Amino acid sequence: MFRYISHRLLVMIPTLLAVSALVFIIIQLPPGTFLDSLIAELESQGEAADPNQIEALRAEYGLDKSQIEQYFTWLFGMLQGDFGFSFEHKRPVSELIGERLVLTFVVTFSTILFIWVVSFAIGTYVATRQYSVADNVATFLGYLGLATPNFLLALILLYLANQWFDLSIGGIMDDEFRNQPWTMAKAVSVLQHLWIPVIVIGTSGTAGMIRRLRANLLDELQKQYVVTGRAKGLHPRKLLWKYPLRVSLNPFIADIGSILPDVISGSAIVAVVLNLDITGRMLLEALRSQDVFLSGSFLMILSLFVVIGTLLSDLALAALDPRIRFTGGTTR
Numbered sequence: 001m002f003r004y005i006s007h008r009l010l011v012m013i014p015t016l017l018a019v020s021a022l023v024f025i026i027i028q029l030p031p032g033t034f035l036d037s038l039i040a041e042l043e044s045q046g047e048a049a050d051p052n053q054i055e056a057l058r059a060e061y062g063l064d065k066s067q068i069e070q071y072f073t074w075l076f077g078m079l080q081g082d083f084g085f086s087f088e089h090k091r092p093v094s095e096l097i098g099e100r101l102v103l104t105f106v107v108t109f110s111t112i113l114f115i116w117v118v119s120f121a122i123g124t125y126v127a128t129r130q131y132s133v134a135d136n137v138a139t140f141l142g143y144l145g146l147a148t149p150n151f152l153l154a155l156i157l158l159y160l161a162n163q164w165f166d167l168s169i170g171g172i173m174d175d176e177f178r179n180q181p182w183t184m185a186k187a188v189s190v191l192q193h194l195w196i197p198v199i200v201i202g203t204s205g206t207a208g209m210i211r212r213l214r215a216n217l218l219d220e221l222q223k224q225y226v227v228t229g230r231a232k233g234l235h236p237r238k239l240l241w242k243y244p245l246r247v248s249l250n251p252f253i254a255d256i257g258s259i260l261p262d263v264i265s266g267s268a269i270v271a272v273v274l275n276l277d278i279t280g281r282m283l284l285e286a287l288r289s290q291d292v293f294l295s296g297s298f299l300m301i302l303s304l305f306v307v308i309g310t311l312l313s314d315l316a317l318a319a320l321d322p323r324i325r326f327t328g329g330t331t332r
Contacts, residue, residue: 084293
């Protein structure tokens with residue numbers, strides 16, 4: 001176990017280095033820089049940009065250096081906890097990310113919990129009642145959830161809440177708590193607003209997970225060991241929980257590595273529609289404004305979530321499924 005974990009951690013180092021280089025190259029591919037966009041915006045408003053001031057800003061932000069120098073400056077800074085400076089917000093990236101990560105973690109954790117609880121309950125129920133009314137209804141709702149874009153569902157809920165209840169359900173908290181320190185009242189406000197983004201973001205993931213759990217469990221229930229268990233008179237519930245359901249939970253565990261970045265990055269459009277102060281919205285704004293260090297730092301955090309989540313899912317799978325082992329070869 002220790003050898004396996006050590007090996008995986010060592011593999012993460014070149015993986016993240018390669019990802020950092022690719023991220024920096026891709027972000028630099030669009031023509032121009034943040035300052036070029038700023039100059040164009042000033043000129044469109046009829047204002048002239050002072051060339052001396054522009055050169056001073058280039059030197060201040062390090063844009064007068066070569067791209068290789070900018071990359072290594074950013075890379076070594078991240079290793080020391082310095083993610084660079086946000087051109088658009090005029091603040092250190094670490095401060096901006098720190099503010100958004102708390103709310104993003106709350107939304108992400110709640111969404112994953114929602115996906116797992118609902119998928120587990122519905123998937124298990126319909127798999128043990130194949131072709132029943134509940135199975136057909138769950139199948140229809142599952143296809144509907146997969147086919148409906150998250151942002152469209154967000155727009156529908158915003159419209160219905162406004163038309164039927166005269167309520168504005170946007171935002172992750174009341175406006176009076178924005179940019180304020182955390183208090184009990186602020187936490188309560190977040191919890192009151194949390195259910196809308198959780199439902200919107202978690203709908204497609206829940207629908208897909210139900211389908212996978214149902215298919216896996218139906219496959220396991222047809223295997224010989226289950227038939228033998230029934231023949232020996234094992235209680236149906238005990239037989240279900242001891243082996244088939246345990247093995248069928250593999251999709252829940254295997255998705256840990258992908259569901260974390262998917263929830264964070266995939267909620268970017270939903271965050272714009274619902275006016276959520278989470279990382280997805282800021283990432284989208286940083287990419288649009290070519291805020292290199294801010295967008296690059298967000299992408300590196302997503303990559304870190306992927307490699308750590310994959311490691312955790314592999315370890316959990318080995319603990320859950322006795323057929324999975326860390327070492328190769330056959331065992332006797």
